[in-house]
Amino acid sequence: MALNGSTHHNQDLLDAQLELWQSTFGYIKSMALKSALDLRIADAIDHYGCGSATVPQIVDRITLPSSKIPHLRRLMRVLAATGVFTAQHPLAGGSGGGDDDDEPMYTLTPVSRLLVGSRNLAPITSMLLHPALVSPFLELGSWFQEKEAPESCQLFKHAHGQTVWEQTDRDAAFDAAVNDGMVSDSHFIMGVAIDECAGAFQGIRSLVDVGGGFGAAAQAIAKAFPGVKCSVLDLDHVIAKAPCDTDVQYIAGDMFESIPPADAMFFKP
Numbered sequence: 001m002a003l004n005g006s007t008h009h010n011q012d013l014l015d016a017q018l019e020l021w022q023s024t025f026g027y028i029k030s031m032a033l034k035s036a037l038d039l040r041i042a043d044a045i046d047h048y049g050c051g052s053a054t055v056p057q058i059v060d061r062i063t064l065p066s067s068k069i070p071h072l073r074r075l076m077r078v079l080a081a082t083g084v085f086t087a088q089h090p091l092a093g094g095s096g097g098g099d100d101d102d103e104p105m106y107t108l109t110p111v112s113r114l115l116v117g118s119r120n121l122a123p124i125t126s127m128l129l130h131p132a133l134v135s136p137f138l139e140l141g142s143w144f145q146e147k148e149a150p151e152s153c154q155l156f157k158h159a160h161g162q163t164v165w166e167q168t169d170r171d172a173a174f175d176a177a178v179n180d181g182m183v184s185d186s187h188f189i190m191g192v193a194i195d196e197c198a199g200a201f202q203g204i205r206s207l208v209d210v211g212g213g214f215g216a217a218a219q220a221i222a223k224a225f226p227g228v229k230c231s232v233l234d235l236d237h238v239i240a241k242a243p244c245d246t247d248v249q250y251i252a253g254d255m256f257e258s259i260p261p262a263d264a265m266f267f268k269p
């Protein structure tokens, strides 16, 4: 906004305030995305074969009290402004054909297509936006002031009094969110990695995936390269829940104590 007859000083102040609010409210972007995941809005839109839907059509597919529909419209506008969906607004007056004529049409974008279908990143996105992982950032300032030794001074531990992996061991719901998230991320990225870096796996007869979780990455390697004997090393409580009907061998242990021998070590954070 340019001010009429104002000094540059006032214009600069307002521009700076705008930037300050943009940084202050930056979290709205990720919280709107989290709401879309919680409400399964991308799934609701994807249900309509063309990948587009109006708010009333979305409401038909999700659980929402009718009093919240105006708020859903606002959420959809934020999600369209941030590129999660596109919004196509109807021509003035509508076409006169139906009830939804005045409704914007929301369409999946390349971003939200990653929240549905076979290469679905919804579980890892939900995991990364889990309150246990987001809330420690509220304490980042006090973490900086803490004088403990670096290894015992992780932000997560500062906030929760235990490490991420101690919490997954004690909290079954958080553990499931982390494991499901990791599996979805591995499915996605290993499809790309195997296409792009197949040469890296040539000539290897055995491979150990260190901190390999449920073994989605190792399974993808074993499937693409049947000559590579793949194993997964992870903590006891993860291996206890790992699938048993796969081509990979699961080994419970602590990577800081020992790593089983193999031609290659693989690590996917």
Ligand SMILES: C[S@@+](CC[C@H](N)C(=O)[O-])C[C@H]1O[C@@H](n2cnc3c(N)ncnc32)[C@H](O)[C@@H]1O
Pocket (backbone or CB within 6 Å): 165, 182, 183, 185, 186, 210, 211, 212, 213, 214, 215, 216, 217, 233, 234, 235, 238, 253, 254, 255, 256, 267, 268, 269
């Ligand atoms: C970020 S996750 C990655 C999981 C897996 N690589 C994937 O992509 O699906 C890190 C993994 O390391 C495991 N981990 C953490 N500390 C470990 C340790 N000391 N020894 C073995 N595994 C460990 C966790 O249980 C978790 O499954």
